[in-house]
Amino acid sequence: MKLVTAIIKTFKLDEVREALTALGIEGMTVAECKGYGRQKGQTEIYRGAEYVVNFLPKLKIELAVDDDRVDQVIETISQVARTGKIGDGKIFVLGLETAVRIRTGETGSDAL
């Protein structure tokens, strides 16, 4: 099993969720985050003062998936979340040693 983590633009969430659901992915966890990268920050001005906001709002999606679905998932996310403009985000894949469904205690693939 792998834990696929994707940092995406906030307005792409619904599209990504739908595409993943279409693949049969039944669960995911999302958190708000702020990203710093090549995409330039934005400057806000309040009265005289300028504040450069270096961190831009992003969403982080975490999905635990079976090994054999990882490529498909990466492919899907990277297609759906792509706008082609800088700041589209990243996908990171980590090895997942165990997964447990709290409600039932099931582990491994059954837990997903």
Place this chain on the structure above:
Amino acid sequence: MKLVTAIIKTFKLDEVREALTALGIEGMTVAECKGYGRQKGQTEIYRGAEYVVNFLPKLKIELAVDDDRVDQVIETISQVARTGKIGDGKIFVLGLETAVRIRTGETGSDAL
């Protein structure tokens, strides 16, 4: 060392924290997140319009623990966080290569 990540229902946090403290776990990090899974979303209605909120509020707990405590920790969380109703959440375990305590620079188990 492992990084145990648990997605739980929000109101279970205090119970889980207490149970873990009882085990001697001295630290953890919590973040708000939203989960999508078998638990159905909720429909809010504003004037005429219905909005299905697919993502439900959850909390994500991250704990770095020594290998030998992982099972105990999983066991504890999955018992305490369980309500038996759908949406109780998941536990994921990742391999943790290094841990550092910033204050002292200690690494490994000492850092936890």
Place this chain on the structure above:
Amino acid sequence: MKLVTAIIKTFKLDEVREALTALGIEGMTVAECKGYGRQKGQTEIYRGAEYVVNFLPKLKIELAVDDDRVDQVIETISQVARTGKIGDGKIFVLGLETAVRIRTGETGSDAL
């Protein structure tokens, strides 16, 4: 590649970001979180009632870096984020199997 995760005090973010940029690190992702550890919680009092806030505000920084930069990154963060007072936070390092840049589809080191 590794995924370096650092839990730091909130007011250290800008310093850490600048130090990492100085190292040539071009991207990172930050999320708000709350930490529980040796640092004691704070007691708020409202009219008669006391509420102990066990979880203190922290920030979590996630950086995907090439293996050869990990030590340097750990070193930098732990120096810059250190105040010497309890609650400075932790750095965790996880193995990162793949990284993808959504915009281009690049993978591996190129994606960072």
Place this chain on the structure above:
Amino acid sequence: MNHLLRKATGASLALGLPALLMGNAAWAQDASPAESAAEAAAEALGAAADVVAETAQAVAAVATEPSLSAGDTAWMLTSSVLVLMMLVPGIALFYAGMVRKKNVLSVLMQSVFGAGILSVLWVAVGYSIAFSEGNPFFGGLSKAMLAGIGPETLSGTIPEYVFVMFQMTFAIITPVIILGGPADRMKFSAAMVFLSFWLVLVYAPIAHMVWGPGGYLGGDGVLDFAGGTVVHINSGVAALVASIMIGKRSGYGVENMAPHNLSLTMVGASLLWVGWFGFNAGSALSAGASAGVSMINTHVATAAAIVSWSLAEWMVRGKPSLLGAASGAIAGLVVITPACGFVTVSGALIMGLIVGPVCFWAVSGLKAALGYDDALDVWGVHGIGGILGAILTGVFAVAAIGGEGKSGLIDGNPGQLILQVEGVLLTLVWSGVISAVLLKVIDMTIGLRVSKEVETDGLDFALHGERIHD
């Protein structure tokens, strides 16, 4: 004052009139040059007499039936608006800031829907029960649906419609105050049914007893300028009863129930303060000396209570808190409500200084000792503060401010204290008993309390299908 003067004028004219007429009659006899001159004079006088007579009648009419004062009406229209602002959004925000975020909208909804349903009931029957003739405890139904009132009907120097409106704002905020006690766990339906019956069976009768024609307490001489008894003791004890009967919030004393956003509470408290001038100075029912003294007393007591609560907290807890200062403001406003038109500015200052520490103790020491879960401290602030106010009114009232017969202990009338206690006790018993019965009946029928699950999830989504998405 004006109308008394007018009465005097009318009287003098009325007396002068026969004399003039008699004089004319005398002249009318007898002929001679002087005579015709006299006749002319007589005619002129006769004409003048007619004018005077007419004027006299008009003036006499004025004396017994006061006329509309635009100035008084302007102030009472304004006061009504101010008191409405105390409810929406005043107390709604004051309370909303103190609950957990998941219950904010439900608290706001109680105020908005409550204002709606209670206003309708006030027009339908409440006003009549409170302010029409009846027995010493209940008015009649002769003014149900405002029967017999028209645009030109006056109440003192203002249109009666304005009086109805002003009193309506009191009648709709008072029940909603209660809901701070059982907050975070009461069914919306149960709450609305409870408030509706409470308005009719508790608020309107107590208002009748204190302010209504032939009311029991008012007749006895109990002093309550703007509603310390009618509004604050009344709602405070009902909240205490409701808190106890519905039981504690689940997780009380264990879970973190810290107020989610005291900015809202501060805004609410501010609007309560601002609006309370309509409440207190409006209770003078005119824009004159009494309104002036009520306003400054209200302000001074509030200011003093902010200072005294905050200092007490600073000493006991080490830090002065915003919630403390805001609570102090409300405590000061509550304590001065029955007294504002009867006491000197120094009296108001002292009352404010006293109420701060007393209510601070009530919401911390007393509450902790007795262990009830009055979520937003309605009893501690409105109940205890209201009782203190009623009694201190009996101490500090002086005739130099409130007029003949409005004297308290320091003005040589210790008997007033006993009257004040009588008012307090009757209200505690009446409101306490009827509230308990009502709550029991509602509990046995539709149920008072939401399920544990709803309480955990939050009332906003569960009861109203809405959430704050921030």
Place this chain on the structure above:
Amino acid sequence: MNHLLRKATGASLALGLPALLMGNAAWAQDASPAESAAEAAAEALGAAADVVAETAQAVAAVATEPSLSAGDTAWMLTSSVLVLMMLVPGIALFYAGMVRKKNVLSVLMQSVFGAGILSVLWVAVGYSIAFSEGNPFFGGLSKAMLAGIGPETLSGTIPEYVFVMFQMTFAIITPVIILGGPADRMKFSAAMVFLSFWLVLVYAPIAHMVWGPGGYLGGDGVLDFAGGTVVHINSGVAALVASIMIGKRSGYGVENMAPHNLSLTMVGASLLWVGWFGFNAGSALSAGASAGVSMINTHVATAAAIVSWSLAEWMVRGKPSLLGAASGAIAGLVVITPACGFVTVSGALIMGLIVGPVCFWAVSGLKAALGYDDALDVWGVHGIGGILGAILTGVFAVAAIGGEGKSGLIDGNPGQLILQVEGVLLTLVWSGVISAVLLKVIDMTIGLRVSKEVETDGLDFALHGERIHD
């Protein structure tokens, strides 16, 4: 009125004095004592009679030529303040709570800057077009820049400056109401240009037709006490046109566009409610019987509409929502606006009960059926509610409340209904057509709508360079 009376009294006394003294002087000469005395008396009395007659005239004059009333002025100053509060922060918050968080500041900015630019235009030309003599559709420019008005100039019993100010608050809130329709996607520049022209070409003329000297609709006898036609139908139809012409929000019906924070909406609705008393009871232009009846009617209709909307929603959707109750309040306020000075309290109650379910259907059933994206339901609430109010005014108006000639269907004057419909139709056409033309021209020049990217990112940062950092 008071001081004219006093002037008259003063004059009569001053005139009477020489006559009396002359009488005394005559005596001093002695000749034929009785005679001259009698003559003198006669003269004196004659003079006195003259004085009395003059006084009577002066008093009569008072009736026809009103003077400044401090009481009325106090209320109108207050009313102006209240109506301003409806715009900033009232409707600004009402709207801000319903949009997505990324667009909150842009909504607030529309109200603040709108209030600025529209006020300037009102003083420059708007007031003159609306309230100076002209033809039945437009006033003239004789009062442009308030020419000819000074501190002492009266309008009825209040300074004309106060009247200008009071009317200004109506003129600046009405255009801003429109922006709820095309909210979340309209360019700030386009919005401000549109509102500016709309004020001059739509609002001011319609105000002239209804309330101005020689206005077409007012002359015909259309009843609109406080602006049901001028304000609500007028802005409602413009919002519908704007919503359709600008197109739906991107993601409409697919993305989650739930109101981000209904607390703000509740506070906004509350301040609208509170401020609306300035709007409606202020429209009496004095602090008397008419203001009193307008105020209580406004409150009762609002209360009834809160209850009826909430109950309708409870039955249809299973839960009564805060947004529903708040929307009900606004619907009630809208429906009673044209009627508040003309109907009985029972009439107001019925109107409120009717408008709740009707507007609830308009924002859910009707809107869904027709498929336009009127983001904040301006048409559904102000448009439909306003039309209903105009028509029901023609039903429920009774002369016993509004005075001679203000009768509707239930008072035996079915013809009023036709007049009311005439007012509705003329407003729908005038506002609809001119709004459409204006929007078309703006679209072809500076463009109406922000880019998709700006819409996605949010208007706050893109248009104003600011964000909420919470």
Place this chain on the structure above:
Amino acid sequence: MNHLLRKATGASLALGLPALLMGNAAWAQDASPAESAAEAAAEALGAAADVVAETAQAVAAVATEPSLSAGDTAWMLTSSVLVLMMLVPGIALFYAGMVRKKNVLSVLMQSVFGAGILSVLWVAVGYSIAFSEGNPFFGGLSKAMLAGIGPETLSGTIPEYVFVMFQMTFAIITPVIILGGPADRMKFSAAMVFLSFWLVLVYAPIAHMVWGPGGYLGGDGVLDFAGGTVVHINSGVAALVASIMIGKRSGYGVENMAPHNLSLTMVGASLLWVGWFGFNAGSALSAGASAGVSMINTHVATAAAIVSWSLAEWMVRGKPSLLGAASGAIAGLVVITPACGFVTVSGALIMGLIVGPVCFWAVSGLKAALGYDDALDVWGVHGIGGILGAILTGVFAVAAIGGEGKSGLIDGNPGQLILQVEGVLLTLVWSGVISAVLLKVIDMTIGLRVSKEVETDGLDFALHGERIHD
């Protein structure tokens, strides 16, 4: 005034009565009918003449000794309420929205507790120092604790208690304005001690100089209708001094100190705007022509300044911001404050158009150039705007609006400009010097500034033990 007139009338009738009766008695005896009749008539008329003379005197007295006006009182009660709303929650929210989230509650607490302690001090000594007889710089202590004032004591046509209350609202908001300068880093205790002494040593004397009996500046003829000097220059310079003496916020210019939530700031600015009508039009102290012109001028200048600030920002920075528009509103309100009862509507419009860009430059260009950290720009808006207002009052005042002798440059009185500059300079020096001394003493005793740690953690928790949990 009414009741004095009535008293006079009543007296004349009462006196006339015996005369007439005596006349009757004489007739009854018969002797020489004509003669005695004439004599009697003469006597009666003589008596009547006396009566008339007395009445004339009474009427004349009325002119010099005004009586209570319910209309004026209604407006002044309302105005007091409005000005209080400017402080709680007005300026509290205006400021709270601009600080970082961790300091929000501390800002709100400063307003609430400040309102409390300053009100107590005002009643104790402040009012007396400002408004009782004394020397040209300080009043005496004869009215300490409001000695000698009772419910019936008048100040003009309103109860003196109402005047005390109205002035109290000015006295408590002015010091709190200062705290925007050293915001986010000043100790709560130090701030409250500073404000307390500042009220007594700076505010009350300057108020005495401008408005008090025999005040130095007022006596010289300096024009300040509603407090441009007393309130805005006064607090502005104190804020500048405090900002400099306390030092910059740690991280100033490096860390992101963006306003956390401009919605709050917008609501605060709106309530300031709304409440400012009480401030400015209330300063007419009556509900008549002067209040009317003050109100419309206040509104027009504000509107113009919103437009001009926003356009300046749009041109210079590329985007018009909500904070800019809100700041423009405050700048407009500040600039018109000294002038509102003295200038024409066009004058007000021009003043508003000028102040926008000037203050925009002050908070951006000037501030950046000089490098002080006036956190919320009190000097830039209240200080600079106030000075501009004082001087422009000397330009635009015309006797046709403000009355005899209230003329500025454009009305042919260039000398007024010098007087205005005198007022500005005296205030700058007095407030600047005393503020500096006070701050120095406080710094050396309890300390002005929180520790770096507290500043980092946020003042809410560190000083008040509370947090916003959102």
